Amino acid sequence: xxxxxxxxxxxxxxxxxxxxxxxxGIQSLWNEFAKNPELLDLLEVEAGTKALLSESKVxxxxxxxxxxxxxxxxxxxxxxxxxxxxxxxxxxxxxMDEFLVTNIEPGQIETADGIRAxxxxxxxxxxxxxLGFKAVISGNGERALELFDIVINNxxxxxxxxxxxxxxGIVLYNEGKYPDSINSFxxxxxxxxxxxxxxxxxxxxxxxxxxxxxxxxxxxxxVYEAYRLDGVFRTAAFRLLQKLxxxxxxxxxxxxxxxxxx
Amino acid sequence: MDYSKFVGAVLExxxxxIAKQVKVITAVLIKFLRVRLNVSQxxxxxxxxxxxxxxxxxxxxxxxxxxxVIISYLFTTAKHEYFKGLAKDKESKFDELPDSHFQKPDxxxxxxxxEKMNILQRCIEALKPDFKNYIQxxxxxxxxxxxxxxxxxxxxxxxxxxxxHRVINLLKECYQKKIKL
Numbered sequence: 488x489x490x491x492x493x494x495x496x497x498x499x500x501x502x503x504x505x506x507x508x509x510x511x512g513i514q515s516l517w518n519e520f521a522k523n524p525e526l527l528d529l530l531e532v533e534a535g536t537k538a539l540l541s542e543s544k545v546x547x548x549x550x551x552x553x554x555x556x557x558x559x560x561x562x563x564x565x566x567x568x569x570x571x572x573x574x575x576x577x578x579x580x581x582x583m584d585e586f587l588v589t590n591i592e593p594g595q596i597e598t599a600d601g602i603r604a605x606x607x608x609x610x611x612x613x614x615x616x617x618l619g620f621k622a623v624i625s626g627n628g629e630r631a632l633e634l635f636d637i638v639i640n641n642x643x644x645x646x647x648x649x650x651x652x653x654x655x656g657i658v659l660y661n662e663g664k665y666p667d668s669i670n671s672f673x674x675x676x677x678x679x680x681x682x683x684x685x686x687x688x689x690x691x692x693x694x695x696x697x698x699x700x701x702x703x704x705x706x707x708x709x710v711y712e713a714y715r716l717d718g719v720f721r722t723a724a725f726r727l728l729q730k731l732x733x734x735x736x737x738x739x740x741x742x743x744x745x746x747x748x749x
Numbered sequence: 750m751d752y753s754k755f756v757g758a759v760l761e762x763x764x765x766x767i768a769k770q771v772k773v774i775t776a777v778l779i780k781f782l783r784v785r786l787n788v789s790q791x792x793x794x795x796x797x798x799x800x801x802x803x804x805x806x807x808x809x810x811x812x813x814x815x816x817x818v819i820i821s822y823l824f825t826t827a828k829h830e831y832f833k834g835l836a837k838d839k840e841s842k843f844d845e846l847p848d849s850h851f852q853k854p855d856x857x858x859x860x861x862x863x864e865k866m867n868i869l870q871r872c873i874e875a876l877k878p879d880f881k882n883y884i885q886x887x888x889x890x891x892x893x894x895x896x897x898x899x900x901x902x903x904x905x906x907x908x909x910x911x912x913x914h915r916v917i918n919l920l921k922e923c924y925q926k927k928i929k930l
């Protein structure tokens with residue numbers, strides 16, 4: 488396999504494992520696997536490594552075996568502690584802030600697509616998004632907003648619109664301008680039908696911003712959308728939904744997969 | 750995998766070559782079904798087998814020749830075979846609610862069973878600390894662009910990719926050595 492082609496496929500495998508590859512890209516990658524089944528070994532290693540490192544299974548703590556009587560004493564101590572905890576238990580409800588994103592990291596900013604099947608050309612809108620990203624990591628939020636606005640006003644097409652609105656929302660959120668960020672995240676979510684990843688981000692941060700302005704009912708709908716999209720924010724969205732349901736007095740929504748939101 | 754060779758073997762009824770090629774294609778189809786459609790191992794094996802029987806018949810009828818068309822046909826037929834089985838199954842269990850109403854993401858973890866994961870885990874643990882930290886950071890920051898990772902380690906984006914490929918190659922080499930033992 489020629490070098491550049493191999494590198495391209497390796498980057499596609501990386502994107503696939505990270506959940507960043509489009510449906511079209513995934514199918515095209517499987518066609519490559521059918522032509523070169525040995526590439527599946529690479530996919531196996533990458534997927535396994537990511538799973539192991541995400542679960543932090545690697546480097547387990549050393550275990551020193553204890554003698555039998557030590558276990559009996561330990562069990563008795565646990566029973567005693569549980570009894571004491573029950574006795575002196577004080578109801579301490581968790582704070583909503585514990586479940587919220589306080590600051591959105593720059594890595595969440597959408598830039599030009601690194602990999603999109605065979606199309607590797609960078610458009611002007613892509614460059615503006617990349618410059619916006621650069622401004623964000625340089626701490627120049629004002630410049631970033633200007634650049635994202637240029638994309639919004641001049642490239643009203645997808646995926647640029649949804650990306651620019653999402654990025655604008657992120658900058659505004661980090662500046663504490665939640666009402667403005669809500670408008671941006673909403674716009675992004677409405678436009679991002681083509682991309683599950685952007686859509687998920689938009690709904691997740693929209694939910695967070697809505698909670699920050701006290702709109703819990705509407706936030707619940709947005710967070711549910713993020714949960715339903717079943718991506719990287721699923722676990723966090725699940726926890727936040729449980730907290731929202733608890734605070735809103737909705738106790739019948741433990742199983743979100745089989746129940747409707749309302 | 751040379752699909753034109755496969756077509757030739759089917760048309761000439763060269764059983765040895767067909768058997769070898771079928772083994773390779775079956776393995777790909779099983780993984781495809783398990784990862785993309787979350788199919789059980791047993792069902793995936795059945796679907797892959799049916800798919801190849803159908804494809805061989807199609808080739809014998811001179812209706813399939815182009816390698817790209819064959820690949821596309823194999824994947825489509827494998828999916829179709831699975832959904833056909835699913836529909837049959839649902840007919841007999843019509844009173845049950847569907848378990849999902851939206852597309853689940855690809856189940857890549859299904860490529861490796863527990864034994865394989867243990868082997869890979871040992872390989873990761875055997876990496877040099879520098880490589881281990883690097884790959885850990887790479888996957889723990891999966892949402893980030895490569896430029897952010899490159900910036901973190903103070904290297905260029907190209908070097909970031911090269912280093913990542915090097916670590917994966919080392920892991921693949923170790924994994925394949927240990928799995929053969």
